[in-house]
Amino acid sequence: MTQVSMTVNGKAAKGTVEGRTLLSSFLRDELNLTGTHVGCDTSQCGACVVHVNGVAVKSCTMLAAEADGAEVATIEGQAAPDGTLSAVQQAFQDHHGLQCGFCTPGMVMTAVKLLEENPKPSEHEVRVHLEGNICRCTGYHNIVKAIMAASGQDVGAIAAE
Known part of the structure; x- marks a missing residue:
């Protein structure tokens, strides 16, 4: 021990x-x-x-x-002591970046690290950074959208898959 x-x-x-x-x-x-x-x-x-x-x-x-x-x-x-969600958590909620939620903690933690290293990633950069995180429910589209929204970027132009 x-x-x-x-x-x-x-x-x-x-x-x-x-x-x-x-x-x-x-x-x-x-x-x-x-x-x-x-x-x-x-x-x-x-x-x-x-x-x-x-x-x-x-x-x-x-x-x-x-x-x-x-x-x-x-x-x-990740959330504030009063329970207020972080920007990434809030974006996942706002942009439906989760379904069953099982992968969500790992996705959020991966996204936080990406945004620390690259505050305004492109859609391609987000997708590449998520390699190694598997989601069986969402198809990743809304996860990518949520991460880009958390970075303050306009996500209206992201095409639906």
């Missing part, structure tokens, strides 16, 4: 984990942050994306012990 300590969504978090415990499992099972979804356990779907020290990572591919001492941001940390 290993002691781990990290800052998650701005708050100190610690626990005792087995060496094989994945970060996704630690977040969900030990910290009760169930917004980080586990869809495949093989790093294919992207539902488990979180930020570790400012880098978007698939938390099902990282051991909790590897995040010892790290700053971790999850979907639960």
Whole structure:
């Protein structure tokens, strides 16, 4: 067993984990942050994306012990303390960028990182950045539209698929 300590969504978090415990499992099972979804356990779907020290990572591919001492941001940390949604979350809601919602946390976390790195991405750049995040419901059109809207761009000209 290993002691781990990290800052998650701005708050100190610690626990005792087995060496094989994945970060996704630690977040969900030990910290009760169930917004980080586990869809495949093989790093294919992207539902488990979180930020570790400012880098978007698939938390099902990282051991909790590897995040010892790290700053971790999850979907639960994206909204303001009063519950006001972030710009990306609000855009997903406004532009129907979700259906079943299972992929949404990973999509939002991926989008947040994209907009930090590229505040005004093109539609093509959004689509390329979403590679590695799978949605089985939406066809991606409204997800792309939501991300572009969150960047402050006019999305009226985006053609329907």
